[in-house]
Amino acid sequence: MLKSTLIRAVEEGAKVMQQFFHSDFKISNKEGVNNLVTEADHASEKAIFEVIKNECPDHFILSEEAGEIVTDSTYKWIVDPIDGTVNFANGIPICCVSVGLEHEGEMMMGAVYNPFINEFYFAQKGFGASLNDNKIQVSDESSVLKSCLVTGFPYTYLDNPNGPLEVFSRLIRKGVPVRRLGSAAMDLCWVAAGRFDGFYEHKLQAWDSAAGFLIVEEAGGKVTDFSGKKYSPYQPHIAASNGKIHDELLKWINNEM
Numbered sequence: 624m625l626k627s628t629l630i631r632a633v634e635e636g637a638k639v640m641q642q643f644f645h646s647d648f649k650i651s652n653k654e655g656v657n658n659l660v661t662e663a664d665h666a667s668e669k670a671i672f673e674v675i676k677n678e679c680p681d682h683f684i685l686s687e688e689a690g691e692i693v694t695d696s697t698y699k700w701i702v703d704p705i706d707g708t709v710n711f712a713n714g715i716p717i718c719c720v721s722v723g724l725e726h727e728g729e730m731m732m733g734a735v736y737n738p739f740i741n742e743f744y745f746a747q748k749g750f751g752a753s754l755n756d757n758k759i760q761v762s763d764e765s766s767v768l769k770s771c772l773v774t775g776f777p778y779t780y781l782d783n784p785n786g787p788l789e790v791f792s793r794l795i796r797k798g799v800p801v802r803r804l805g806s807a808a809m810d811l812c813w814v815a816a817g818r819f820d821g822f823y824e825h826k827l828q829a830w831d832s833a834a835g836f837l838i839v840e841e842a843g844g845k846v847t848d849f850s851g852k853k854y855s856p857y858q859p860h861i862a863a864s865n866g867k868i869h870d871e872l873l874k875w876i877n878n879e880m
Contacts, residue, residue, distance in 0.1 A: 624678070625698075626747065629724055629734050632674040636704055636720035637738040639667040644739065645714055661712055664688055667704035667720060675700050687830045699725040701833035701856070706735075707806030716740060721808040723833030723856075730856075733834030735808045744812045746834075746841035752815050761844040761865035762817040767794075767872055770820035773802045773810045777826055785878055787825050794875060807861075811835025814863050815842035821864035821872050823849075829856040836863060845869045849876055 643663035668688050675684060679700075684692040686702035700722060705711050707718030716739035723733040735744040744759075746752040752759050764770050774791065781788050794801050802819070804810055808831060810822045815838045833856045836846045845866040846854040851873055854861060864872050874880050 625724060626732060628674060628678045629722060629732055630745070631678075632671045632700075632702075633720045633722050633734045633736045633743075635670040635674055636667040636722075637736045639663060639670050640705060640711065640718070640720065641738050642666075644711070644716075661705070661708060663711065664705045664708060668702065671702055671704055671720070671722065675702075685829060687828065697727045701725060701830050703808065703830035703833075706808040706831060707804075710805045715805070717804050717806050717809055719806060719808050719812075721830065721834045723837065725833070730833060730837045733837040735812050735834050735838065737809060742812070744815065744834075744838050746815075746838040748837065748841065750841070752838045752841035754812075754816055759816045759842050761815060761839070761842050762820050763867065764820040764865060765867040767821070767868050767875055768797060768799060770868055770872075771800050771802070771818075772821045772823070772872075773804060773813065773819045774822065775805070775807055775810065775824040775827075776803060789878070790823070790825075790876055793878070793880075807831040808835045811839050811863055814844060814865070815839045817842075817865070821862070821868055823862045823872065823876055824860075826859040827856070827861055832856045832861055836861070839863045847873070849873065 681694055682696045683694045683699040703721040706721045711718040719735050719737040721735045723730055731748045733746050744754055776787050813819045814822050839846050846863040849860040
């Protein structure tokens with residue numbers, strides 16, 4: 624039941640994205656620069672909530688726009704109704720719905736759906752990861768210098784010591800290709816699918832990574848914080864990789880090369 628609820632919730636959110644894409648809709652700015660929220664974000668969130676609340680009315684929900692809907696349930700749905708809102712608002716089809724389901728503090732299921740390129744990623748803990756029902760796995764690359772990486776840049780704290788610009792500069796000055804797509808959930812899924820060998824970012828929220836990090840792990844990859852400890856979506860730093868480059872990637876991130 625929970626799997627079918629998750630899939631329906633993500634599909635309903637994606638339908639809303641498709642309805643609004645390339646149309647006129649209201650755009651506003653949350654706290655900070657270019658921290659957009661659109662009419663479509665709220666409508667997608669509402670559609671997702673309707674599915675979850677109808678089928679699991681007592682479950683806890685954490686969502687980017689609505690915040691926490693607190694219950695005493697051991698199940699928590701972590702929802703990003705549109706990950707990559709700036710892309711979406713500009714008609715760039717690198718954006719998606721992302722929903723993770725946590726039970727007793729452990730992520731048990733996650734789904735990420737980009738309807739514009741028809742890619743539906745799903746993972747269940749212990750059962751592997753899939754793209755459009757076909758099993759996926761991470762790449763075999765074993766060297767960061769031969770890797771294709773992806774990252775995200777915030778609009779603040781760019782110049783912090785060993786911050787996003789310093790890490791990016793170290794890598795690209797050695798000729799490592801590092802991309803910036805604008806959707807952390809898609810970044811993680813593309814690591815899981817073997818398109819990227821690694822992903823890192825200095826500050827994410829739980830809804831950005833909850834589904835995607837499980838998809839990477841179930842595709843055979845590794846996800847940690849910057850110190851190499853077990854990843855939690857409730858702390859900001861994330862390093863995700865195919866596993867083979869992981870220790871070396873952390874050294875690049877931490878300026879230990």
